Amino acid sequence: MKSAFPKLLSAALLCVSLFAPSAHAVDLHVMNSGGFTAAYKLLAPKYEAKSGDTLNIAYGPSMGNSPEAIPNRLARNEPADVVIMVGYALDKLIAEGKVIPGSRVELADSRIGMVVRAGEPKPDIGSVEAFRKTLLEAKSVAYSDSASGVYIQNELFEKMGIEAQMKPKATMIPKIPVASVVAKGDYQLGFQQVSELLPVPGVEFVGKIPESLQSVTRFAAGIPVSAAHPREAKRFLDFLASPEAAPDVASTGLDPLAGK
Known part of the structure; x- marks a missing residue:
């Protein structure tokens, strides 16, 4: 029967390598x-x-x-x-x-938040019904190609019962911050994780989407x-x-x- 000592020694050495203080x-x-x-x-x-x-x-x-x-x-x-x-x-x-x-x-x-172009009125997204109305009335919507955008495209609109209405006017934005295309006026509403929206100039942060509809990343x-x-x-x-x-x-x- 083989001894378990070599495996225990290897595990101990790994712990030392991870946690021992560094001199340089x-x-x-x-x-x-x-x-x-x-x-x-x-x-x-x-x-x-x-x-x-x-x-x-x-x-x-x-x-x-x-x-x-x-x-x-x-x-x-x-x-x-x-x-x-x-x-x-x-x-x-x-x-x-x-x-x-x-x-x-x-x-x-x-959590996912929403922005509009700076100077534009901030729509009401304080409740599920208000949020649905805002989405249906929007001319165009942008969302990211990361986790939040995948959720919006594949789950959120369907969960709200507005998938068919949103499909022609909702666009996934690859690589660049969603708020940047809203700031240029290319899209009316922009959705992304709050931490990715806040640093972008030229937009107004409206708020987080209703908690019951959130996808927490x-x-x-x-x-x-x-x-x-x-x-x-x-x-x-x-x-x-x-x-x-x-x-x-x-x-x-x-x-x-x-x-x-």
Whole structure:
């Protein structure tokens, strides 16, 4: 009968490599998806000042066919010590053996909001009936190609019983922020995760869609199996999920999970 000692030793060495303190600052490569971008931009310089590490960022969606999408970046063997993305997309990478099991850290929940062009009246979306009326009266509607937009296209309109009416005037916007095309006047209403709407100039934030119709997106982070600096990556993830980071996360329209 084979001894279990070699396996136990390997597991112990992995724990040491992840959690032992580092004597030197390193360059960490981070891949980050859209919904957490505003929070990342606030937190990254604070962590660099605190740790001495340098964060090298690559942005891309959590899923999809674009070359920038995080799964496609990893498939091309782009360097990555940390990935920050939609939780279920991260779970898929873990199941595929591309992210270390057990490295997942919960960060924040994100809700869907709506914008109109700056200077335009803000429609009523305070109740399900008011929201339905606003959608039916809109001339054009835009939504993202990420998790929130997939939900709107495949579930929300059908759930509200207006799928047929919305199909001719609702458009999925790939790669770029939805609010940017609303700001130019190309679309009357724009939907995306709140944290992706708020930073865009030229629009007015109307509010979150009614809670009973929400699709809450969980953002999480993990460490790819190819990470050059897994120990330092773990420290960065602990910082992102900490009570210290929570106020900055909340200020971007996300609901932080620290302390919950």
